[in-house]
Amino acid sequence: MPTLSYPGVYVQEVPGGAKPLDTASTSTAAFVGLTERGPDTGPTLVTSWTAFQRTYGSFIADGFLAHSVFQYFNNGGRQCYVVRVTRSNATVASVTVNNRAAAPIAGFTFSAKNKGAWGNTLLLQIEDGTLDPGNLFKLSVRRQDNASVLPDDPLGIVPLEVFDNLSIDPGSPDYVAAVVGRGSALVDVQVLPANAASLQHGVHRGGVNPVLPLNANLSFRINVDGDGLQTVTLPTAAGTATALNDVRDAIQAAVRLLVKKKTSTDPAAFTAFACSVETVGAQSRLVLQSGTGTAASSVAVQPAAANDASIQLKLGDGGGGRSESGNAVQRPANATAIQVGDAAVAAPVTAAVAGSDGTTAISETSFSNAFPLLDRVTDFSLLAVPGESTPAMADLGMAYAANRPLQDVFYLGETGSHDDTVAEATAFRNQLTTANSYGAVYFPWVKALDPTGQSRDPILLPPSGHVAGLYARIDAARGVWKAPAGTEASLNGVVGLAVELSDVDHGNLNPKGIDVIRRFPGAGVVAFGARTISSDPSWRYVPVRRTAIMLRVSIYNGIQFAVFEPNDEPLWAQLRLAVGSFMTGLFRQGAFQGATPAQAFFVKCDAETTTQADIDAGVVNVLVGFAPLKPAEFVVVRISQQAGLASG
Known part of the structure; x- marks a missing residue:
C-alpha cells in the first residue's frame, strides 16, 4: 500500500483471485535407440524430420529409431526428444595432422563430433584464410558417400561446413578450437600441447x-x-x-x-x-x-x-x-582432402583412428540404462524404444514410466517383428511381468515403403512411431480423453500389415490388453485398440490413464504458487478456485462424464482435507476427483422385426 501523504486518487495493482492453470502437453514423445550419429550423453529436442537428420543422420540397417521418428512426424507429431544409445566399444573417428613448422609437429587432432563409423566419411580441406592468409586458415568439411572409396574429385563435393579465418591464438575470438567446437555439427578440434613449442620470428x-x-x-x-x-x-x-x-x-x-x-x-x-x-x-x-x-x-x-x-x-x-606472426607456423599444414578416421599416415597426417559403431552385444538393459537421461525432462509424455520388441523391454519401459516421481509418462510397446499369430501375441502378453496402466502394447508390425529406396518391396516397421504420431494428432484434434483408436485413427505411411487379423482374432486379443492394428474397407489401416496392460478395471483404457497424467501434471505445475503461502482458508479458497476453474474448462471441452460440473468432478480443499496436524506439518491437501470418459468399445445395435400392421 503506498504512503498516503497528499489528497488525491491512488491506484494500486493487486493480483486477481484466480490463478489460471495451463493444460500440460500430452503429445511430445521421447524415442530411445540406435542412430547413425549424434550425441549419446543426453536427450535432444527435435522439431522436424529435417532437424533429426541434421543431428542424428538418416536410416540405418540395425535400428528403427530413424524410421520411427520419420513416421512420428508423418502421423501428426510436432516435436520429440531423441536419446541415442551406442555400443560399449563404439569409437570416434579422428585424424592428427602436422603444423607448418620447419620440423613438422603433430599439432592438431580433428575428430568426428560423436561416435560411429559415420565419422570415416568426413573429408577435411585446410587452406589459407581469406582475410589474413599468412596467419589465419580456412577449414572446409565435406562428406563422401562411401568411406571405403575416396572420390576422384573431393573438391567437387559441396562442403557441409566452412570455417574461414581461424586462428591458433587461444586469446583470439576466432580461436579454432572454440569456433569449430561451438559451430560445427560434424567435427571437433583439439590443439595438441606440443604445438605451442613451434614458434618463428615474425x-x-x-x-x-x-x-x-x-x-x-x-x-x-x-x-x-x-x-x-x-x-x-x-x-x-x-x-x-x-x-x-x-x-x-x-x-x-x-x-x-x-x-x-x-x-x-x-x-x-x-x-x-x-x-x-x-x-x-x-x-x-x-x-x-x-x-x-x-x-x-x-x-x-x-x-x-x-x-x-x-x-x-x-x-x-x-x-x-x-x-606471418611468430605463431603462424602453429597453423595446421595445408591439405586438399584429409579423410577423418581412415587417412593414410603420410605427411601431413601422423595418426588416424577409425570410427566404429561397435560390435558388442546390445540388450534391453542397454536401452533402459539410457532412460535416466530423461529424468530431468518434464515436457514429454510418451516413451518408446522402437524395434526393441521384447517382453523384457516393455517391462522396463512401463516400470520406468510408473516410477518417475510425477508418473507423467506413458510407454508405447509393441510385440516382436516375427509375432504374426494370435498365439504368439498372447505368449508375448503372458511374459510381461510389469502389467501396470502406464503402457500399451500394439500388434502387429506394419509395412511401409522403404524410405532408402534399397528395397523394392515394403519393409516391416515397428508401429510405435506411427502410434506416437497418431496420439499427438488425436490429442490436438479431439483431446487426450479421446481414445486414439477407431476408423479416424488411421496410420499414415502404412501400406500393409505383418498379418491381417479377423474379428475372432481381435476378440481373443482385446481382453488381454493387446491393442490391435487392423485394416478396414474405406478406413485403411487403423489402430483399433485402446487398452492398457493393467488388470485394474479402473485403468483399463489408454485415454483414462493419459487423462489422469494430464490432470496430475497440469495441477502440479499450476499450483506452485501455493508453496510457502499462509496455510489457511484464504489459500484453500484460492486453490479451490484455481483448480475448479481448470476442471470446469476441461468439462466444457467434453473431457469428463456427467451433464453438470458437479457430476463430472469435484475439488475439495478445506478444514476437512487439511487438519490442524497437517497445518502444523506444513501440508495442505487438495482432493480432486473426476469421472473419466471411457471409450465405447462395444456398440450394440438391437434390431427387431415388427409384424405387419393393418393398413388404416
Whole structure:
C-alpha cells in the first residue's frame, strides 16, 4: 500500500483471485535407440524430420529409431526428444595432422563430433584464410558417400561446413578450437600441447621482383612486434641502387636504428631485426624479420604518407606482401582432402583412428540404462524404444514410466517383428511381468515403403512411431480423453500389415490388453485398440490413464504458487478456485462424464482435507476427483422385426 501523504486518487495493482492453470502437453514423445550419429550423453529436442537428420543422420540397417521418428512426424507429431544409445566399444573417428613448422609437429587432432563409423566419411580441406592468409586458415568439411572409396574429385563435393579465418591464438575470438567446437555439427578440434613449442620470428615476405631504382621514393612505415607504426626513410644512396642486396642492407640498417615506442617491447625486435633477399628461380623478394621469436613477434608494412617506396619494393598489402606472426607456423599444414578416421599416415597426417559403431552385444538393459537421461525432462509424455520388441523391454519401459516421481509418462510397446499369430501375441502378453496402466502394447508390425529406396518391396516397421504420431494428432484434434483408436485413427505411411487379423482374432486379443492394428474397407489401416496392460478395471483404457497424467501434471505445475503461502482458508479458497476453474474448462471441452460440473468432478480443499496436524506439518491437501470418459468399445445395435400392421 503506498504512503498516503497528499489528497488525491491512488491506484494500486493487486493480483486477481484466480490463478489460471495451463493444460500440460500430452503429445511430445521421447524415442530411445540406435542412430547413425549424434550425441549419446543426453536427450535432444527435435522439431522436424529435417532437424533429426541434421543431428542424428538418416536410416540405418540395425535400428528403427530413424524410421520411427520419420513416421512420428508423418502421423501428426510436432516435436520429440531423441536419446541415442551406442555400443560399449563404439569409437570416434579422428585424424592428427602436422603444423607448418620447419620440423613438422603433430599439432592438431580433428575428430568426428560423436561416435560411429559415420565419422570415416568426413573429408577435411585446410587452406589459407581469406582475410589474413599468412596467419589465419580456412577449414572446409565435406562428406563422401562411401568411406571405403575416396572420390576422384573431393573438391567437387559441396562442403557441409566452412570455417574461414581461424586462428591458433587461444586469446583470439576466432580461436579454432572454440569456433569449430561451438559451430560445427560434424567435427571437433583439439590443439595438441606440443604445438605451442613451434614458434618463428615474425616475418613479412614481400611480393616478387621489386622495381629499382627507387629514386626519391625512399620511405615506408613499419610496425614491429606491435610496437606501433614508425616511418623508415632510407638513405639517398639507396635511391640510385639497382642491386636488391644494397636496398636490403639499407632497410636492415634503418630499422635497427628505430627506437621502441612501448616499454613492454623487447629491444631485440629492432636491434636484431634482419632483412634478406629470397630467390626462387628468376624471382626475388625481400624478407623482413623481427629480432624476436615469440608468439607476438610480427612485422607489418604500410605505405608512407610521402615518397612511398612500399609499392616499388613490393611490401605491404598493396605490393603483394604477406605477414606471418611468430605463431603462424602453429597453423595446421595445408591439405586438399584429409579423410577423418581412415587417412593414410603420410605427411601431413601422423595418426588416424577409425570410427566404429561397435560390435558388442546390445540388450534391453542397454536401452533402459539410457532412460535416466530423461529424468530431468518434464515436457514429454510418451516413451518408446522402437524395434526393441521384447517382453523384457516393455517391462522396463512401463516400470520406468510408473516410477518417475510425477508418473507423467506413458510407454508405447509393441510385440516382436516375427509375432504374426494370435498365439504368439498372447505368449508375448503372458511374459510381461510389469502389467501396470502406464503402457500399451500394439500388434502387429506394419509395412511401409522403404524410405532408402534399397528395397523394392515394403519393409516391416515397428508401429510405435506411427502410434506416437497418431496420439499427438488425436490429442490436438479431439483431446487426450479421446481414445486414439477407431476408423479416424488411421496410420499414415502404412501400406500393409505383418498379418491381417479377423474379428475372432481381435476378440481373443482385446481382453488381454493387446491393442490391435487392423485394416478396414474405406478406413485403411487403423489402430483399433485402446487398452492398457493393467488388470485394474479402473485403468483399463489408454485415454483414462493419459487423462489422469494430464490432470496430475497440469495441477502440479499450476499450483506452485501455493508453496510457502499462509496455510489457511484464504489459500484453500484460492486453490479451490484455481483448480475448479481448470476442471470446469476441461468439462466444457467434453473431457469428463456427467451433464453438470458437479457430476463430472469435484475439488475439495478445506478444514476437512487439511487438519490442524497437517497445518502444523506444513501440508495442505487438495482432493480432486473426476469421472473419466471411457471409450465405447462395444456398440450394440438391437434390431427387431415388427409384424405387419393393418393398413388404416
